[in-house]
Amino acid sequence: MDHPLHAFLARHAAVRFVRFQWLDLSGILRARIVTKSYTLQLIARHQFLSVATAMMLLPVSNPQVAKLPPTGCADLRPDWSSLRLCLFAPMHASVMCHFCMPALDDPFALCPRSALDRVLSHAVSSANSLRLGLEVEFVVLPPDRDTSCHPDSITSNSATSGLRSNSVLAALEETVAMLEESGVAVQDFHAEGPLQLEIATGPLAPLEAVDALIYTQETVRSVFARHGLVATMAPDAAPSAAKSGLHIHISLGDADQEDSFLSGMLDNTLSIAALGLASMDSFVRVQDLMNATGAWVSWGLQHRDVPIRKVARGHWEIRCVDATANPYLVVALIIAAGLEGITSKRPLTMVGLSDFATNYPRPQLEEAGVKDKLPSTMNAAITIAHASPIVNATFGKALSEAYLSVKRVDLEAMHDMDSETRRRLFSAVF
Template identity: 30%
Template sequence: MDSTEREHAGSQARQHAARLTAKDIHGVALTWVDNAGVTRVKAVPTARLPQAAQWGVGMSPVFDVYLSDDSAVTSPHIGGPVGDLRLVPDLDRLTCLAAQPGWAWAPVDRYEQDGTPYAACQRQFARRMTARAAETGLEFRMGFETEWTVTAHPTEQRGPHVPHAAEGPAYGMTRVVGLSDYVRDLFEALAVQDVDVLQIHPEYTAGQFEVSVAPADPVRAADLVVLVRETVRAVSHRHGLSASFAPVVTAGPVGNGAHLHLSLWRDGKNLCRAGDGPHGMTRTCESFLAGALEELPALLAVGAPLPASYLRLRPNLWAGAYQCWGVENREAALRFIPGPPLGPDAANAELKCFDAAANPYLLVGAVIAAGLHGIDRELTLPEPVPGNPADTGTTPRLPSSLPAALDHFARSELLRAELGGALFEALLAVRRGEAELARGRSPRELAEALRNRY
């Protein structure tokens, strides 16, 4: 940031601070997501927002090599007690938090002390990949499905039994009735925050829900998933409940995913429709999806980042455990959704193999990088799998463990080049640290360790 940009940010922040103070808002939570997928925060008084916007708030870069249990590893570029960064809030995303009276929120970009962009900033990586696509005329609309499990009395969650707040069948009205006030308050809080909710429904596992929001540009989509999760967490707390976004809350049942939906656009046209490629997609869309599909084994190390992620990523659970695509095929890792005949704008693709322990900024950026590489090489999709890939006997499984996914990630020259050395090596170190942390632990122990971390 130069002096002109700092002055503009300070002026803008002073106006925001006055507006927030008039609304009796006295604190602003400034968040970023680390490489372990944990949302970290520094909070400032509302009166200090102009200084934060101009000069940032200090934070150690060592958090880029923190693990899910708050222990730390090191990497060739990042690690140890030395150094400091500046957290600079994105004032365009400043939001009053409906479920946390007196608070506002903004995501941050991270800069070096001299104002230059921090090479390992995940949010700026997502922005950089989005800009790369825009240079070719491509825009994206992306959105995450947010799944979580609601439990009661979090201080009593010990041992294999988890006291779910609402039982009842998958997609059953019973669960909505049992938590009617809770779900209503979620609707209200998200609406007040201008989050366009498409739907909320009870999911497969006991106490599990899912919310889908309207698509947005990639950086905004990642911002939204952070805002939605923290809103769910706050509403849950106000109802005496606990919300867990961990890949698995208990070992065995269906886990919490974070499916990524995306569509490609050029000149106002949805490239997922009205083309001569497979099932009506354009050739550009086909090549993008083919690039993402080809890179999925390495992308798993980004989007399924914990050993526990692979307790969720199993066949016959609609988790997307197979490296294939299919039309409306919920067992395929890549599901193509043509949309209703009279609604061509609804056509999109869904990547099902990711979960909410992933850093969403890293994920959208890495998927774009893989897809653009597919376009550059004019890749084509293989034949779609029409049924359950588990029944074919020939459809390849995605890696079934974090170490297996890491082998693909470590060999990915594409992701190394696009992420840059500092971010790539930090990710690699964190994933290896998580694998070592899980060594010797049973599935039950893995689930218990993460239940209240995400």
């Protein structure tokens, strides 16, 4: 049978390189850029590209420190259904890979993409109806990061200021055109806050949606760089900039089960936030009165200051996530939590909030079922994830321990790092 790559290359004769990509436990996109000729050789010989096992476990703070022995290899196993043209680099195509470590009893035990795949395959009937859309927030900075003298600055949500200069608007238009041409459905783009823009993408099946998110983020970064600008999804990119999240919209095909699905998510919101807020700078968004995540495990209809906003029947927005997280892991956990609620027919007991949580007396919050605060530090998030039954059940011991070991390296390394150094690091990486 003809390989999918052959037909792809016949349609895209200009492609000379294939990016074999994976997202590591730190949420960093990594790639080996392979020539077309060698890619075809690998396919013909039924072989896989090999990388060091450490390539899944590098912390953000010190890429020279991996929590693995220095020996061993992993195979990059391409999912050719994810193959797409990199329109921001026309001679390149990209394919998302599963990270396979043949020496392990479960060769895919440390692969985040495989973890999401497993969650979906174990609940085929329910998972097939799930759809995900994303709100990708990012801050635009000049290369020198000096935002004080820009003649046309992005000022506030939906304002046209900041979209009048040729550079920003041209980069946005070029980005969105590339996304649409590559099959990523874009619903709209707009100014989101000071120095911040947002691109909202339409619903896709969960694995396809996360793959499309990774392509979207890389397209944004690449196109804006070509226009002489820095586009970063870092949560706290600059003191004067809005704080960036990565909001995940999830919709359930069978809305009759929405209360149980929501209840499952709420019962596990602490764990979702522990993985979704994955860096020391993530917790700048964990505040009331900020229209970010809020500070309490809670939900509300069209409420934007809670971790779970109900948008419509069977449709929610998960707000306690940012781009420093690994979205394969976070989405796997969200779906596992919701489906657990459906399987156990869990009733919805928490009352949705209609005001800022801080405006309620504490007894009224408790009466509504709002009792737990979100983690407000990286140390608290690590502690929650370590003790979480659903984290361990969803990912297994090997992946859970590997993830936490990487995060502990970052926690220790960044404890004494000043905020500006962290901002520059995260802006470069994310």
